[in-house]
Amino acid sequence: MKGMLPGLDVLRFLLACYLVVFHTLVTYPEARTMPLADLFKFGGCATSIFFILSGFILSHVSVETKTGEIKRVSASKFFINRFSNIYPIHIITLVLSIALLAVNSHPFDTDLSNLDSAPPIIHTMSGGEMAVNAVLQILLLQAWNPFYLSFNIPSWSLSTLFFFYLLFPALAPRLLSMRRKSMMLLAMWAASLLPPLIVVAGGWYGVWTIGMLHTNPLIRLPEFLAGILAYGIFAANAERITRIITRYQWIIFGCLGALFIGATFLFTAGLRSWEVLLHNGALLPAQVAVIFVGASVMQTASPRVTAWTRRLGNASLSIFALQYPIFIAFLKVQKLLRMPNSLLSCVHQPHLCSQAASQVQVHFSAYPVYLVVVLVASVLFQERIVVPVRTALRRVLRRRWDTARPAPLSVPSVAETP
Template structure:
């Protein structure tokens, strides 16, 4: 049995929490006065680390050594497990988002793809656009739309991850069996940076190029492949990496912290070219170093610590998918509680309550309550809803796969020779 990596579970959880703050804190004007608030505006870095981390963890869990340096991945089992893990989360949070859109005064409004530092551009979808994007969402293809992120906005990353899962069984064994992993890793860094360099060189910071850079699965694929290669390097050099991190621990922490802080402020206040490059590939070596450091953390933790880190890590996708519908619902409840009408009168005159609620200012003092709500709800959602649905879905898909496979040919007896 492969060793547990509780430090990576903690990293998954912290990345999910960071992205929650990144997506929601900007809603409150008071948040601009928070010291060092720009440190929470660098969501692109956290998403990139998550993609690299996904390749790393999947290689650790799913890749098996066949003979010598040859690696293999059991494709049917892997794809069934991955699909059953991600699709219940996606489809339930999609349904929640659609329900919230139905009670919105402008249900077809969505934001166009844009630089993170630029003000949002609102686009009203037509009926045809709504229908097409609904189909894309159901099929987990929404990340291929470069123009805007409709319905549950953060779910584009689930769509991108699903594309990575489809490629993993064929690409991971080849990458993990390569001898020159460092050279290929450098190539992945270049491939990750190349689209951003093209956009910067052309100066086209428009909706379509930025949308492609942010969400397109092919553009983000090098990050995932870099995570697979990083695992191959880590596995082959784990003792040396562990000793180096232990010897220079504080230097490594200080260097990575300084890189993140400097990049975060440059991302928030620098030129648009820096924002694009930092979002797509410029920090890939530092992001892999973070994963190496976390892979060595908490190795001597107690069983109780390991159990909790696993629970929090397993809830990371649920945190990421639930954050948006929960936040929209949280804001609506805040606004309804701030109007002068009773809840009963809102049932009979919803238009009056809706108009009054739109004028209510939400209070930043309630924001910590939302953060607690999303964390507790996500852990319970993962364990009480997603896990049972995942188990059922795996049972159904595996039984159908077994039934669809051709039966093995009966063994034939060889004629005896006289």
């Protein structure tokens, strides 16, 4: 049994919380002028750390060492575990999002892919587009659509992660068996930077190119592979890395914090070229350093603290998937409670209530309530719904796999040989 890394569970949870604020805070006009509000506009950095962290953690828990240095991953066990973990979260939150769209006044509207600093471009989907995107969502293929993301918009990252999972059993053992992992990590950094450099050199900031950079699983794959290589480096030098981080932790924290603040300033106030580069790859070494710090801290935490960090870390995907439907429902409830019409009249005249609700301005004062609701709901959703469904799904998939797998050929003994 490999050791626990509670610091990485905390990091997963904090990244999920940051992305919740990144996606929802911009809805409130008064929040845009708040001091330090720009620090919550760098969601691309948090997503990249999440992808790198996924490769790191999966290498820690899934790669086995057999007969010395030979690395292997049990593909069937890995696929069943990963699919049963991610798909219930995705499909349940997708149903919630569709139910909320059904009561929306503009259910076919979605945002086209664009730079984070640019105003949103609204696109009204046709019935055919809705049907195609519904199929993509069900099959976890929505991240391959570079133009826009419909239904539960943040779930594109689940689609990208699913693609990473398909490649992990084949690629992880090979990457972890390499002798020069540091050189390969630099190669992954270069691979991450190549697509945005091409975009910047050509000045191609249109919907298709930005959509490809933001969500395309092949373009984001080097980040995931960098996480696998980073784990190999950390595992081989864990004691040394931990000792250095422990000795110079405040200097390291200060440098990483200053780098994040400076990068955020360039991202929000700099040229479009800086935004594209910082969103895709420019900060990869610093992001790996953040994960090394997370893996090094809290190693002596008490069992009680470790149990709580594991609960919060396990809920990170649920936080990310639930944030959007809960936020849409939260805004609707706010508007219903503040509109002049009585709630009873909405039963008889829903169109009038819908029109009145659209005129109500939501207030930022209720936003902390939303944050508490989404965090508590996500932890309960993970533990009370996802875990039981995941357990049942794994049982069914393993039974079917065992049934479909051909029985091993029996070799006759010497006594049976004629």
